[in-house]
Amino acid sequence: MNDDNLIASHCKTLLHRVRQCTECAEHLPFPPRPILQASSRSRILIAAQAPGKLAHDSGLAFNDPSGDRLRRWLGVDSTTFYNSNNFALLPMGFCFPGAGKSGDLAPRPECAPLWRQPLLDHLSHIRLTLVIGQYAQAWHLPNSGKSVTERVQQWHVLWPDILPLPHPSGRNNRWLKRNPWFEQEVVPMLQERIKTLLSV
Template structure:
């Protein structure tokens, strides 16, 4: 795809109103993509704060994710290294126990088209059950904890992660092996890729 065609695709996604009637705050697709990117952050959907600022992971979840990756904000938002494509590009609203799931229309409409334009991706961070379902399909385990526990089955091309939200503090405290075993290797791999490897 030419540079102009890629720009056109990005504009189409940015202008998308496919599920506008279901979005409490209206459409505001939040994502980052560049054909040079080596790392893909595949999350769920923007939260309210991200919707308001238009900056992905511009919240406490992003702070923890950057800590896990060993990156500062400038490095994390270097679009030539890090692409950020959630499963849903717009804030879906809030339910009883947190934000609602990503809108189901989004990924089928845009995901394959965008991923096809990211040929240099060497590491996919599949954050949460929706991203893991898309990127792992039948290779994922019975639940998120088991999928993350078997991270070596997918490494080094893909790493399943729990959501970095503060809501997951309990999960992290119940699974100390995650930050002890997985995070140091993630930081090493991310460091190599950010350096151009």
């Protein structure tokens, strides 16, 4: 077995283990249902927060209006998005953490130290990492600013390898209206980069 096949085999084994995880079951509102997507050949990593209730119910990440907006930002359709050779979807927490008074609860803290780095170690073909929301940005970009807005405003610093993004949730409609430069300037650059990476 050559190195690529060995890495692919290890990646599949690790993904199977993650999907069987019950580490934080006692803290979840529903039985654990880890939701993630990855392949040893994934080219674009989407690091987000945690699945929402709709994703938990369907078993698909971003299977909701926020996912529709994210795919518009990326300039891709659902078939392209859910192809693990194109996109790895690794949120900070793999299970729906439950809902709070002002939105979903924070991702469970067990996932990141237990699973994230072992998974990332198998993704050697990643050429662009999209870091969505405050929890993922705090993990991936710990020294890049104090807020999501500050990090997104500095998007060019790590471009074209890493791009911080606001969460595409409808809860951020006000943010998008206050920051029209994001969809006017950043999104077209992102779409062109995605197009290039997926054509290789």
